[in-house]
Amino acid sequence: MIDSINVPPNAFVSKGNWTAEQLKLAFYFYCQTPFGKLHSRNPQIIELAKLIGRTPSALAMKLVNFASLDPSITGTGRKGLSGASALDRETWNEFHADWERLTVECEQLRQHLLQEHGLSAQVPSARADEFPLTDFTGETRQAIIQQRVKQNFFRRAVLSSYRDRCCISGVSDKRLLIASHIVPWSADKANRLNPSNGLCLSAIHDKAFDNHLFTLSDDWQVVLSSRIKSSKDTFLREVFWPSEGKQIEMPERFAPDPSFIAKHRRTMLDSYPID
Known part of the structure; x- marks a missing residue:
């Protein structure tokens, strides 16, 4: 499992303004999901919405708000919703300023929520050319897990975009x-x-x-x-x-x-x- 993270007590409220933690996980999901699957019927959106304390419709709407900030989307004539908030834009800019830190942080948040909901916290799967984690312990094992998290994010983000x-x-x-x-x-x-x-x-x-x-x-x-x-x-x-x-x-x-x-x-x- 990846290192734990300190999560503020009100990080995943179900009402009112979205928190920074909720927006980070929403954008993390946006990056790795095909544009055509950003709708409330998507089982993965339903699952993530439950974890972060929002409805599938609200999460889907937030994902399409992020799309309105994406030049690759708007440049082809497609449009997201026009309701992107200042915090939405801040989340977008924060990721673009430090992809590695935010990727690890989001995976830590996701693993924390899985544990909070009594679900198994998954270790990112290995590619065929990687070493098995059972061969390592301690800091080395943790470093390999973080490397996998990063590589897995990049692969999913690139492949889904194409x-x-x-x-x-x-x-x-x-x-x-x-x-x-x-x-x-x-x-x-x-x-x-x-x-x-x-x-x-x-x-x-x-x-x-x-x-x-x-x-x-x-x-x-x-x-x-x-x-x-x-x-x-x-x-x-x-x-x-x-x-x-x-x-x-x-x-x-x-x-x-x-x-x-x-x-x-x-x-x-x-x-x-x-x-």
Whole structure:
């Protein structure tokens, strides 16, 4: 289980203004849930509403308020509700200023509520390439759990924004999908968990992107490196060549930050200029 957190006594009131804790958990859920599922009939919304002391309708309304603050939503003509409060906007800005801290804090709040309601507090599930938690104890085990919480949030946020499909190939089998960092995890701590620093890619496209075999233009078109263009490998030609110049499928939310894309592109072009 993740470390516990001190929760104010009136953090989850059922009436009156929403508290900071309720809004944080609502936004945490918003980030990881497809836009089309932000409605009161969604079983996960019903479950979360019960935990935080609000009705499913009230929670669904709050989620759509957050959508009204999301440029990726409003920029495509879709609109959330217009009733976003100053505290809603503050929550939005607080997350964007410190994704890692808020992600861990929200998971601590969620685990606290599960225990308060007599429910099992789940440890985030491991990916196939991770170490089992039973092999570790104490601080090391806690650090691994927190790392999983962070990685799980980023993956869910990115995949749900891209409708669980690779934005280039259209592959939709989650076993083959990666939440790929545009700016590497190790290179930008502040944006490790920022969903706008992610692309949903198939495993092979993720590996190629990470190795700067291709990048994106300012208008989201695929730009192949000279290494791919000069490759004699039949498989690489068949997989990558047809995608050159095609625009990626854009996400419903958290569009890739242009500055992150530009940084990735500069790295590729500096290392492997296009002929």
